[in-house]
Amino acid sequence: GAVVSQHPSWVICKSGTSVKIECRSLDFQATTMFWYRQFPKQSLMLMATSNEGSKATYEQGVEKDKFLINHASLTLSTLTVTSAHPEDSSFYICSAFPGQRSYEQYFGPGTRLTVT
């Protein structure tokens, strides 16, 4: 149990376009999902906390207008990178929090974004 999927697994887009990444909890409901970003050989940096039915909470330094997060249901959160630039190229990972069942977050497989 506790499976989290992400789609797409990788995407290449042109500078200036927008890209949407989906995060789904497949076998549990997640009131809270988290979005992380990982640069090569670095740690996972929390970008934002996504709560179902409410606005996301962004970490300091993360542009909320650039990284749009929508947590429309208890099993789906989306991250849209708007007007992407090459410096947005990174590995984006989501996690979902089952809540009552455990304290651990379960991570998706990640999405590799390359902006050309």
Add this chain to the structure above:
Amino acid sequence: DQQVKQNSPSLSVQEGRISILNCDYTNSMFDYFLWYKKYPAEGPTFLISISSIKDKNEDGRFTVFLNKSAKHLSLHIVPSQPGDSAVYFCAASPRRETSGSRLTFGEGTQLTVNP
């Protein structure tokens, strides 16, 4: 301000021996700690956790030790297997409630287990 630090970027051990991965933290508000394992181009997978009311938690080959006074925790893997080769992240949370606590991650340690 790196609140969770893993000072060893890499560790290499022989198959069958013990692997010890270390993690230090600075925020005294952290009271729940987790270890995750990550393969390249994949999301982290949860390994083991410990709350601050304990000093040891064991699950099969994996044992986590917590020294709260020293703000230090370690993950012991014994015996180490080649399949354990991955990046291991230490993470900490300020709360133990079931309300979706934020995790702060260390930089990770690349473990290589040689056959």
